[in-house]
Amino acid sequence: MNTDIPANNKEVEQWKKASDPQDAAVLFKRHLLKEKEENPKITAIIDIRQDQTSQSREIIAFYKRPQIDWAGPFRCSLQGDTAVGTGVQRHFFSMTMLKLQHGFNIHSGAANVTLLFEGQENHLVPSTSQILADSDLFVVAGRMIGHSFLNDGPRLHGLSKAIIHMLVHADRDTVTVQLDDVPDLDIRSTICMLDGNKHLTEQQKDDINNLAISWDLPPVSAENRRWLFQQLLHHAVIGRTKRQTKHIRKGLKDTGLLTMLQQRPDTASVVFPQHEDSILTAQAVLSHIVWPGDEGDDEDDDDPPYPLSIQKQTVGFLKAYIETAQPADEVLGRVGNSDWYHEG
Known part of the structure; x- marks a missing residue:
């Protein structure tokens, strides 16, 4: 305990x-x-x-x-x-x-x-x-x-x-949504047209209005442009x-x-x-490995599979390798990839 x-x-x-x-x-x-x-x-x-x-x-x-x-x-x-x-x-x-x-x-x-x-x-x-x-x-x-x-x-x-x-507060009125939060790139591109004061072409207005109407929102106008931008952005991420x-x-x-x-x-x-x-680091890998002897029962093992000195030497070599390995090293990636679940 x-x-x-x-x-x-x-x-x-x-x-x-x-x-x-x-x-x-x-x-x-x-x-x-x-x-x-x-x-x-x-x-x-x-x-x-x-x-x-x-x-x-x-x-x-x-x-x-x-x-x-x-x-x-x-x-x-x-x-x-x-x-x-x-x-x-x-x-x-x-x-x-x-x-x-x-x-x-x-x-x-x-x-x-x-x-x-x-x-x-x-x-x-x-x-x-x-x-x-x-x-x-x-x-x-x-x-x-x-x-x-x-x-x-x-x-x-x-x-x-x-x-x-939203998971923590469940409060729609205080949430801040970013354009990058919209996963659908087509929808993001359409909403992005409303950001700023750049002149909208007729085709752009059609695209915006088609999206707005599909979500029960009014078509774009000079007066509601900024409001509509926020409403579409909010609905794309939070409402849906x-x-x-x-x-x-x-x-x-x-x-x-x-x-x-x-x-x-x-x-x-x-x-x-x-x-x-x-991002995987050497420290993160080391902290998730249970090494022989960590649980304090190796010395009490009457018939260990390998002499304790060899186990300690092998552990030392592996620790040193992990500590000095580059993040892109293939073996380091495998260590952190959850397949190493065998103890000892």
């Missing part, structure tokens, strides 16, 4: 008072996990012998399970592999969040990969696909985000600050994703994480890092 976990109510509230958002997030996580440690264990079973489509469906089915307290103790089992321990859990969350970030291997219309979030780096917004909105996949996304955070897994990075604002954002909030609430985000909005940067804050 972690003796650093607060033991009384006054200490439990420390996460609300911590000056640093990172410290507040860590304290909240510890408090919540401590409170739920006696709950029934949540078990995920993934058959890694199956293809990527089957694995994607297994992960989604796991997070669609009803009436689960996602802050409870968690374990994962990989069918088709003998690996055990926390490395399996790390692999599971790395695989889950990788698919959430870059797409699930399930068919959606003409695409072979289904993206729940679209757009450019640091401006990702939920997909406006009606099929996805109807499938509860954004509730699943919220549960994945919260569950991975609580278990020290990877984060979803590069989300639009406007969407983060209102339902999806609400579902993500529900998923976050299911994991308990929404409480922290609402009471400590500054922790949103910890839960939803920007792209540049998630």
